[in-house]
Amino acid sequence: MAKRLIPTLNRVLIEKIVPPSKTTAGILLPETSTKLNSGKVVAVGPGLLSKEGNSIPVAVKEGDTVLLPEYGGTQVKLGDKEYHLYRDEDILGTLHE
Known part of the structure; x- marks a missing residue:
């Protein structure tokens, strides 16, 4: 059975984005260049x-990249x-492409 968490008050549930550690050509990237x-x-x-x-609503919505x-x-x-x-209030901002 899958669990779903609905945050209380002004909390936001985030799935961290893990950047790739190597390029599509197989070149390993240093950890400092992939840290966002x-x-x-x-x-x-x-x-x-x-x-x-x-x-006072939360400033971000589901699907936003922050x-x-x-x-x-x-x-x-x-x-x-x-x-x-x-x-x-701990989230620094939203990212847009």
Whole structure:
């Protein structure tokens, strides 16, 4: 049975993107050139409530590619896949091509 995690409050579930360690021609790339801490948003929480009771939605949506801080997040394992939970304010930005 597959498990699905729906984050609470302003948390975001991210699947980290692992860059290739070698080119299509088979040339091995140094670890420093492949290090871009990014991930794909898998699920988002509903957001927070302000003191006045107004909803503050999460800034990213499912499917977005985001830039992550070097440290932080909570590692979560669901089945054989590994994910990370971040708070919305910890995500540095979205990446667009």
